[in-house]
Amino acid sequence: MVCAGINQPAYREFEQYLGRSRGLTVDEYLDPLIDIVGVAPDYIGPRLPRNEDIWGVRVEPVSYGAGSYDEIAVYPLAGAEDPGDLDSHAWPTTAMFDYSVLPERIAGVQADGYRCIIVANGNIF
Numbered sequence: 001m002v003c004a005g006i007n008q009p010a011y012r013e014f015e016q017y018l019g020r021s022r023g024l025t026v027d028e029y030l031d032p033l034i035d036i037v038g039v040a041p042d043y044i045g046p047r048l049p050r051n052e053d054i055w056g057v058r059v060e061p062v063s064y065g066a067g068s069y070d071e072i073a074v075y076p077l078a079g080a081e082d083p084g085d086l087d088s089h090a091w092p093t094t095a096m097f098d099y100s101v102l103p104e105r106i107a108g109v110q111a112d113g114y115r116c117i118i119v120a121n122g123n124i125f
Contacts, residue, residue: 011026
């Protein structure tokens, strides 16, 4: 999906509207308008616990009626009091990813024109 940030209930409604009125999907509609795409290497590290990312941040879904969003439930460094606590944290490493796939993925997203490429999941805080 393109980088639009549309929540799922709105996305579903928009998808239905575009399908009826223009014969398009949301991605087809937004593709010429949004020039940002995410590209990421494959994660090959140890299996992560459910709802936990490489930083140790754990999220839980919070309902807002028609949908939900993930809210941080566990901040892994919340109890850190001194630099030693940072030393003992299980930090992610570059060895947890297969970067060999990136040139092909970048070429794929650039094949139809120039795109701004972003990398996500860089936020432990």
